[in-house]
Amino acid sequence: MAKLIKFVAVGDNHGDMIDVDVAKEFYKFLRWFDPDEIIHLGDNFDFRSIRRGAGRKEEDESLVADVKAGKDFISRIQPTIFLNGNHDDRLDQIINGSTHGMMVDYCYDLKQSIRNHLKANGCKKIYNYHADDGVHTLGNIKFVHGYGCSRVAVEEHAIHYAEKGGALIMGHLHSIQQVNAKKHGGAVGFSGGCLCQKKAMDYAKNRLNTSKWGSGWTYGFIQGNDWKVWQAHRVGKKFIYSVKGL
Numbered sequence: 001m002a003k004l005i006k007f008v009a010v011g012d013n014h015g016d017m018i019d020v021d022v023a024k025e026f027y028k029f030l031r032w033f034d035p036d037e038i039i040h041l042g043d044n045f046d047f048r049s050i051r052r053g054a055g056r057k058e059e060d061e062s063l064v065a066d067v068k069a070g071k072d073f074i075s076r077i078q079p080t081i082f083l084n085g086n087h088d089d090r091l092d093q094i095i096n097g098s099t100h101g102m103m104v105d106y107c108y109d110l111k112q113s114i115r116n117h118l119k120a121n122g123c124k125k126i127y128n129y130h131a132d133d134g135v136h137t138l139g140n141i142k143f144v145h146g147y148g149c150s151r152v153a154v155e156e157h158a159i160h161y162a163e164k165g166g167a168l169i170m171g172h173l174h175s176i177q178q179v180n181a182k183k184h185g186g187a188v189g190f191s192g193g194c195l196c197q198k199k200a201m202d203y204a205k206n207r208l209n210t211s212k213w214g215s216g217w218t219y220g221f222i223q224g225n226d227w228k229v230w231q232a233h234r235v236g237k238k239f240i241y242s243v244k245g246l
Contacts, residue, residue, distance in 0.1 A: 002224035008033060009143055010217040011041030011171035012194035013073050014087065015066035019197045022215045025239045026195060027076060029232060033219060038077055039136060041171030041192075042085025042129065042145035045070040045114075048203060050090050050107075067110065071117050078121045081136050085145040085171060089129035135161060139222030141229070146172025146191075149209065154179045158189030167229055174198075175212040176233050190229050192218035215239075 010026060030038070049061040074082075084092075091107045091114075098104050118126055127134040129145060136143040142161040146153065154170065154177045162168040164185030174194040181187040193216030204210055216233035219241070232241035 004221055004223040005037060005138065006033065006035045006219075006221050007037040007039060007138060007141075008035045008217060008219040009039040009041055009169045009171075009192060010077070010195065011083075011085065011145065011192075012043045012174055012196055013070070014043055014046040014194075014196040014201070016069040017046050017066075017196045017200045018069055018073065019195055019215060022195050022234070023073070023076075025234075026217060029217075029219075029239070029241060030077060035219065037081065037138060038079045039081040039138075039143050039169075040074075040077070040079040040083065041143065041169070042083045043087040043171065043196075044073060044082075044085070045088055046196075046201075047087050047090040050094060051087075051203075052093070063110075067114075071114070074117055074121050074123075079118070079123055081125050081127075081143070082118050082123050083127045083134055083136060083143065083145045083171075084129040086129055092128070140166035140225050140227050141220075141222060142166065142168045144168070144170050146170040149173055154189040154191050155181045158187045159183045162187035162189065165225070167227060169218050169229065173212075174210075174214070176214040176216050176231055178231065188229070190218050190231065192216055192231055193233060 046066050091111045094107045095104055131147045140163055153173060157170050158168040158181035166187055168189045170191055173191045175191050176193040177191040179189045181189055193214045198210055198213050214233060216231060218229055218231050220229040232239055
């Protein structure tokens, strides 16, 4: 019989935008579930001050608190897999696209520091933010950060990435969704929510999609071609999660 592998997939803590209370619940969950694989789905850092279109107030912000909070989260959860998200990718956007030499050097050094910190905390594989290459496979489940945020993004990602009879787990959307994809042979898409503070993210305050945001993560198991995914989410002030048959 194939080995049963327990996993948890979490993401979108956004550096110093992390919701401390939600993070505490997640740390408690990790101790209880004791997964074999911890997959970070990306946006571990916010990097709002270096985003394209940042306002003057954001541009003047230091990255120190953001980087420290993101590294602290890595130290706490020790991910075995790390998928860079679109916010994390802002370092590469500057490294590959800026004409400001000192900024390029700073972002390059910071990227190396983050990679070294991940490896020092047990990370086995780090994926760039890339629609073709930024895909992790565990049995019959695919994991990505996310490369679209439309109303049907979860199903689109499941159709595009999931294997026949498999599943797709994504971050990026900050919402908790499960969709049976219209795909030959069947596939299921999951979006597990986020660990960040909605009210702290001023740059998103005018986006209607924030009404769909929810706190949570996904977890489950793989055993051969069999798989199961659950969604941990907050109901009121409490988090709901359970495991049967493990």
